[in-house]
Amino acid sequence: MGRRGAKVSLRQRAGLASAVWAVAFSLLAVVAATPKGPTAMLSVDDVTPVVGQVVHFDASGSVPHDEGKGRIVSYEFDFGDGNHTREQSSPFATHAYSLVGPKRATVDVEDARGNEGSASIRIDVQPKSPPTGAPDLIPSSASTIPAQPIEGQIAIVSIILANHGNATADGATIDVTDQRPNGTVVSIGTASLSAPLEPEASVVVYSPTFVAIEVGNHTLDIVVGNVTPAETDLEDNTLTIGMTVLPVTGPPPGGVPDLAPESAVTIPTQPVEGEIVSLSIRVANRGSVAADAALIDISDVRPNGTIVPIGTSVLSTPLGLGDSVVVDSPSFVAAGVGDHQLQIDIRSVTPAETDVEDNSLTISMTVLPAKGPPRLPNEGGFSLDTALLAGGLAAAAVAAVLVATWLLLTPRETGPLEPPPPEPPDDSPPPIRPP
Numbered sequence: 001m002g003r004r005g006a007k008v009s010l011r012q013r014a015g016l017a018s019a020v021w022a023v024a025f026s027l028l029a030v031v032a033a034t035p036k037g038p039t040a041m042l043s044v045d046d047v048t049p050v051v052g053q054v055v056h057f058d059a060s061g062s063v064p065h066d067e068g069k070g071r072i073v074s075y076e077f078d079f080g081d082g083n084h085t086r087e088q089s090s091p092f093a094t095h096a097y098s099l100v101g102p103k104r105a106t107v108d109v110e111d112a113r114g115n116e117g118s119a120s121i122r123i124d125v126q127p128k129s130p131p132t133g134a135p136d137l138i139p140s141s142a143s144t145i146p147a148q149p150i151e152g153q154i155a156i157v158s159i160i161l162a163n164h165g166n167a168t169a170d171g172a173t174i175d176v177t178d179q180r181p182n183g184t185v186v187s188i189g190t191a192s193l194s195a196p197l198e199p200e201a202s203v204v205v206y207s208p209t210f211v212a213i214e215v216g217n218h219t220l221d222i223v224v225g226n227v228t229p230a231e232t233d234l235e236d237n238t239l240t241i242g243m244t245v246l247p248v249t250g251p252p253p254g255g256v257p258d259l260a261p262e263s264a265v266t267i268p269t270q271p272v273e274g275e276i277v278s279l280s281i282r283v284a285n286r287g288s289v290a291a292d293a294a295l296i297d298i299s300d301v302r303p304n305g306t307i308v309p310i311g312t313s314v315l316s317t318p319l320g321l322g323d324s325v326v327v328d329s330p331s332f333v334a335a336g337v338g339d340h341q342l343q344i345d346i347r348s349v350t351p352a353e354t355d356v357e358d359n360s361l362t363i364s365m366t367v368l369p370a371k372g373p374p375r376l377p378n379e380g381g382f383s384l385d386t387a388l389l390a391g392g393l394a395a396a397a398v399a400a401v402l403v404a405t406w407l408l409l410t411p412r413e414t415g416p417l418e419p420p421p422p423e424p425p426d427d428s429p430p431p432i433r434p435p
Contacts, residue, residue, distance in 0.1 A: 038117040044056065049097065062119070074089060074109070075088055105123055132166070135229065136165030137193075138236045138239075140239075142239055146350030149245055149246070153211070158205075159174060159222055165233075172224055173190050174225075179218060180214045217244050256353055258285065258287030259286075261282070264344055266280075272334065273367050274370060276332070276334075281313070288321060293350045296313040298330075298345075300342055334365075340364065
């Protein structure tokens with residue numbers, strides 16, 4: 001007969017169960033103590049762009065974990081065509097693809113404790129559609145600012161460029177020349193079409209600034225050329241306007257304007273190196289008559305002392321006595337980490353000013369490094385809630401181990417002897433006895 005299986009006592013069962021709970025609590029303590037990394041999210045405004053189209057990438061939907069204590073400090077974009085950004089604090093990026101085909105764009109996000117997450121998106125770059133027509137750019141109208149400059153005054157030409165063709169113009173140049181009263185022809189300079197111009201659309205283009213020299217009637221010639229794709233109609237590419245330069249005289253009767261840049265802010269306030277920035281400038285008229293026009297020059301004094309012109313903005317509408325207006329500067333790239341000084345100068349006010357001492361304003365701009373800001377000391381460790389949870393689970397695991405050890409290793413107490421189980425009946429036949 002086979003032996004019956006040994007019974008497991010209640011004490012042993014409890015010990016084994018405690019050991020299992022000890023392992024479970026230990027695993028939970030490890031999981032609770034491990035900081036969770038951020039969840040990256042990536043979207044684009046167009047997943048099927050054409051070659052050369054600017055695609056806007058957005059990772060602002062990325063979610064920091066650990067109840068928000070592991071905040072995201074840097075984003076790095078890989079556009080999938082060999083181009084990528086450096087680590088930056090902004091969750092936005094732009095890129096234009098130059099080759100047709102599928103691309104896998106990826107963003108890597110990092111939180112303040114060094115935990116990382118990534119997300120990707122497929123982008124299918126399409127070829128440009130062949131043009132079905134041709135652009136036809138026309139300088140439909142133009143005027144000088146100021147309309148009648150005083151000799152020696154700085155002026156600029158405002159040109160309205162229209163596309164009367166049936167295809168978008170991707171680029172063009174606009175040459176401006178000045179034929180002075182004595183017959184001398186002087187080049188003012190060349191302006192460019194900075195953005196594509198669709199059919200039946202128009203845009204204002206400004207010439208380079210120039211000095212109004214020689215009193216009398218001038219002739220300004222405006223010629224559009226180098227249109228891309230090429231035009232077929234070139235007969236309307238030229239426009240001629242007149243400009244009268246006035247002699248220098250005393251202040252006009254009734255008073256003069258007095259323009260001052262009262263305040264200015266950068267957008268964004270603290271740009272990251274490589275980010276596009278614009279300047280919002282409030283200009284006020286403190287004089288006694290309206291100002292018809294003015295030019296605002298902006299330059300950037302970088303931390304290394306280099307002075308870089310940002311560009312010129314135009315006040316092209318009259319600014320009444322006591323009024324103010326917000327003027328935007330040309331956009332520029334924040335280059336050079338550190339403290340910058342932005343210089344704002346108003347000039348070529350019409351009618352001419354007599355008080356120019358308040359025509360300048362300097363503001364500070366701090367450019368941050370592309371990598372995210374330094375981590376705060378409190379963000380390098382675990383949160384209090386996480387530490388308490390992990391500590392509690394670890395304590396429970398230790399207690400379970402001790403209970404299991406005590407139950408399994410403590411000798412079982414001797415109890416009263418139990419009678420053995422009854423023997424089974426003997427059903428074998430009796431032995432055969434000899435006769």
